[in-house]
Amino acid sequence: xxxxxxxxxxxxxxxxxxxxxxxxxxxxxxxxxxxxxxxxxxxxxxxxxxxxxxxxxxxxxxxxxxxxxxxxxxxxxxxxxxxxxxxxxxxxxxxxxxxxxxxxxxxxxxxxxxxxxxxxxxxxxxxxxxxxxxxxxxxxxxxxxxxxxxxxxxxxxxxxxxxxxxxxxxxxxxxxxxxxxxxxxxxxxxxxxxxxxxxxxxxxxxxxxxxxxxxxxxxxxxxxxxxxxxxxxxxxxxxxxxxxxxxxxxxxxxxxxxxxxxxxxxxxxxxxxxxxxxxxxxxxxxxxxxxxxxxxxxxxxxxxxxxxxxxxxxxxxxxxxxxxxxxxxxxxxx
Amino acid sequence: xxxxxxxxxxxxxxxxxxxxxxxxxxxxxxxxxxxxxxxxxxxxxxxxxxxxxxxxxxxxxxxxxxxxxxxxxxxxxxxxxxxxxxxxxxxxxxxxxxxxxxxxxxxxxxxxxxxxxxxxxxxxxxxxxxxxxxxxxxxxxxxxxxxxxxxxxxxxxxxxxxxxxxxxxxxxxxxxxxxxxxxxxxxxxxxxxxxxxxxxxxxxxxxxxxxxxxxxxxxxxxxxxxxxxxxxxxxxxxxxxxxxxxxxxxxxxxxxxxxxxxxxxxxxxxxxxxxxxxxxxxxxxxxxxxxxxxxxxxxxxxxxxxxxxxxxxxxxxxxxxxxxxxxxxxxxxxxxxxxxxxxxxxxxxxxxxxxxxxxxxxxxxxxxxxxxxxxxxxxxxxxxxxxxxxxxxxxxxxxxxxxxxxxxxxxxxxxxxxxxxxxxxxxxxxx
Numbered sequence: 001x002x003x004x005x006x007x008x009x010x011x012x013x014x015x016x017x018x019x020x021x022x023x024x025x026x027x028x029x030x031x032x033x034x035x036x037x038x039x040x041x042x043x044x045x046x047x048x049x050x051x052x053x054x055x056x057x058x059x060x061x062x063x064x065x066x067x068x069x070x071x072x073x074x075x076x077x078x079x080x081x082x083x084x085x086x087x088x089x090x091x092x093x094x095x096x097x098x099x100x101x102x103x104x105x106x107x108x109x110x111x112x113x114x115x116x117x118x119x120x121x122x123x124x125x126x127x128x129x130x131x132x133x134x135x136x137x138x139x140x141x142x143x144x145x146x147x148x149x150x151x152x153x154x155x156x157x158x159x160x161x162x163x164x165x166x167x168x169x170x171x172x173x174x175x176x177x178x179x180x181x182x183x184x185x186x187x188x189x190x191x192x193x194x195x196x197x198x199x200x201x202x203x204x205x206x207x208x209x210x211x212x213x214x215x216x217x218x219x220x221x222x223x224x225x226x227x228x229x230x231x232x233x234x235x236x237x238x239x240x241x242x243x244x245x246x247x248x249x250x251x252x253x254x255x256x257x258x259x260x261x262x263x264x265x266x267x268x269x270x271x272x273x274x275x276x277x278x279x280x281x282x283x284x285x286x287x288x289x290x291x292x293x294x295x296x297x298x299x300x301x302x303x304x305x306x307x308x309x310x311x312x313x314x315x316x317x318x319x320x321x322x323x324x325x326x327x328x329x330x331x332x333x334x
Numbered sequence: 335x336x337x338x339x340x341x342x343x344x345x346x347x348x349x350x351x352x353x354x355x356x357x358x359x360x361x362x363x364x365x366x367x368x369x370x371x372x373x374x375x376x377x378x379x380x381x382x383x384x385x386x387x388x389x390x391x392x393x394x395x396x397x398x399x400x401x402x403x404x405x406x407x408x409x410x411x412x413x414x415x416x417x418x419x420x421x422x423x424x425x426x427x428x429x430x431x432x433x434x435x436x437x438x439x440x441x442x443x444x445x446x447x448x449x450x451x452x453x454x455x456x457x458x459x460x461x462x463x464x465x466x467x468x469x470x471x472x473x474x475x476x477x478x479x480x481x482x483x484x485x486x487x488x489x490x491x492x493x494x495x496x497x498x499x500x501x502x503x504x505x506x507x508x509x510x511x512x513x514x515x516x517x518x519x520x521x522x523x524x525x526x527x528x529x530x531x532x533x534x535x536x537x538x539x540x541x542x543x544x545x546x547x548x549x550x551x552x553x554x555x556x557x558x559x560x561x562x563x564x565x566x567x568x569x570x571x572x573x574x575x576x577x578x579x580x581x582x583x584x585x586x587x588x589x590x591x592x593x594x595x596x597x598x599x600x601x602x603x604x605x606x607x608x609x610x611x612x613x614x615x616x617x618x619x620x621x622x623x624x625x626x627x628x629x630x631x632x633x634x635x636x637x638x639x640x641x642x643x644x645x646x647x648x649x650x651x652x653x654x655x656x657x658x659x660x661x662x663x664x665x666x667x668x669x670x671x672x673x674x675x676x677x678x679x680x681x682x683x684x685x686x687x688x689x690x691x692x693x694x695x696x697x698x699x700x701x702x703x704x705x706x707x708x709x710x711x712x713x714x715x716x717x718x719x720x721x722x723x724x725x726x727x728x729x730x731x732x733x734x735x736x737x738x739x740x741x742x743x744x745x746x747x748x749x750x751x752x753x754x755x756x757x758x759x760x761x762x763x764x765x
Binding site: 048050053055056059062063149152153157158159160162173245248249250251253254255256259296297300301303306307 | 399400401402404405406529555557558562563564565567568569571572573574575576589592593596599600614615616619
């Protein structure tokens with residue numbers, strides 16, 4: 001996917017007219033995340049014979065799939081210059097609701113559309129408060145996160161909710177011709193996101209809002225409707241991720257999804273999407289997710305001490321963002 | 335080494351329009367927030383019945399309510415409080431040490447006589463908590479973590495007691511059960527909690543002690559599972575790739591074991607035996623069903639209630655001896671042969687298996703029954719094993735040293751053995 005797509009050129013023009021980097025610099029910057037990834041792969045492959053194997057490739061695919069879906073959920077919101085801190089709460093609630101419905105009510109695969117609708121409703125509520133209540137998205141979703149965590153505790157009573165349902169579990173654990181089904185879900189979410197971003201008016205409007213909301217509004221962009229759509233999409237993807245996570249773990253648990261928030265934001269930004277909005281896109285979020293997944297997997301496989309793992313991950317996040325983010329397109333760095 | 339015990343004897347291709355997308359999204363959103371959300375939300379509005387007659391309030395200040403152990407222990411604390419006629423308030427500090435100190439102050443300011451809490455991170459918050467207790471004149475009972483090379487006497491009379499499961503024994507017995515099940519040889523992985531805590535150190539110590547006795551067992555790797563399901567699941571996935579031959583997994587917590595088990599089952603790997611510690615319901619059921627070999631129960635259905643009785647007694651004026659302020663209890667290894675009975679008798683029992691009133695030294699000064707094996711711990715031995723730090727000079731309070739030198743620990747151990755009384759878990763093991 002070219003980094004010189006129309007929405008980004010428009011966004012760049014709005015944010016920092018005349019400051020776009022030369023084409024070779026932009027191409028180099030696009031190549032940086034790939035280079036980081038390649039470097040990590042070479043490094044781990046040299047040090048461990050099991051790293052570059054088909055089994056581990058599938059393992060990394062499984063590990064990254066849920067994070068990719070959650071990161072995609074946040075990408076559109078971040079592209080608009082907003083943020084959704086409730087994604088982890090939605091993941092957790094969807095997981096616990098799935099487990100609860102299956103364990104107590106004998107539901108099966110039909111929990112998936114139910115929690116998908118629930119996720120969209122959470123996104124809708126977030127958006128309505130944010131858009132019409134004019135409360136910053138940071139605070140709105142921080143509040144929603146707390147509410148969701150409370151509801152999770154009420155449903156689960158703080159305990160894991162185990163279940164047994166092979167059909168539902170297979171949504172995340174089965175293989176299709178040797179390929180993990182959970183990765184197909186992630187690829188579907190990825191494809192849908194890229195389509196939305198680059199083949200629909202919705203996507204173009206998201207970039208326009210991120211590039212400059214006032215200008216977008218003056219140009220006739222239905223800003224409020226687009227914001228509602230982006231938050232509902234975030235809720236939908238987060239809920240699906242929660243259902244898949246629960247299927248993989250064969251239980252819902254109150255703590256599920258809590259680590260997802262920071263990892264997903266790190267992945268989005270590492271992919272080159274600026275927190276200030278308008279720059280980057282879902283097509284690049286996958287790079288950030290891959291870096292996180294490969295790094296986590298490689299460090300464990302090498303047997304690196306857990307304390308050192310945390311330090312290394314922090315360094316890689318800073319370096320990767322430093323190499324990836326096109327600062328020439330970001331007017332103000334906050 | 336024989337099995338140790340505390341007992342004196344041994345996408346689509348078509349472009350989507352905004353209108354199409356919004357139509358779909360709005361229709362779906364309108365149907366959401368149905369029963370799964372509204373029913374529990376309604377229960378939030380149901381306030382507990384006011385119990386104005388209760389004049390003693392004790393605050394159960396827990397790490398988090400997103401953990402089955404803490405949820406269980408708070409329910410048991412409330413159950414015991416109800417039996418004793420004291421009000422038990424539950425507050426979570428969400429693993430924020432700053433919030434723990436603030437909630438301690440809040441509790442004593444609104445009239446609580448005591449708090450029962452943990453001191454995560456190796457007791458890092460204790461100075462702050464005890465300062466507030468001293469200011470307000472309240473009692474503090476601490477479980478699971480303590481600053482290394484300290485005892486309750488370090489902080490004064492307000493520190494009612496430190497109690498902890500003898501999880502070095504729990505870890506040892508669990509590891510030994512695993513190694514025996516493997517026939518004394520094989521490759522084993524160790525999922526720890528998170529380094530730095532007293533309880534994590536105990537369990538790792540117990541595992542290492544057992545490992546020394548089985549030269550045929552190889553420890554392939556050791557990494558933290560953070561006491562939770564998801565991190566352990568991810569860790570296990572990587573290990574399954576890295577190690578072609580895994581025979582056993584020792585998980586430091588039930589939640590981690592269940593996460594590892596899900597990864598093993600998904601990978602279709604067989605012949606891997608998993609064991610864990612804590613004894614929550616899900617794990618005991620997994621033991622019953624043969625998915626886990628065993629879990630070492632730290633008796634959440636007993637210890638929270640017993641702690642409440644201890645605080646009740648002290649609030650009512652009973653004074654513990656020095657050894658009674660630093661005690662450990664024996665965990666129980668739940669294996670498949672007793673798992674169902676453990677569920678029926680302890681976890682799912684229709685009536686509480688413990689008589690809380692009978693535990694009280696105030697209500698039953700002569701015939702009190704602690705209903706579990708509880709013994710005073712020598713703090714020097716304790717910290718030599720679990721602190722991971724060299725012993726500082728003059729750390730032990732002279733009164734505690736005198737109690738050790740005079741044989742008071744042994745006398746108290748004997749006293750508690752005599753007052754063990756009706757121990758439902760012991761009955762299970764015998765049965």
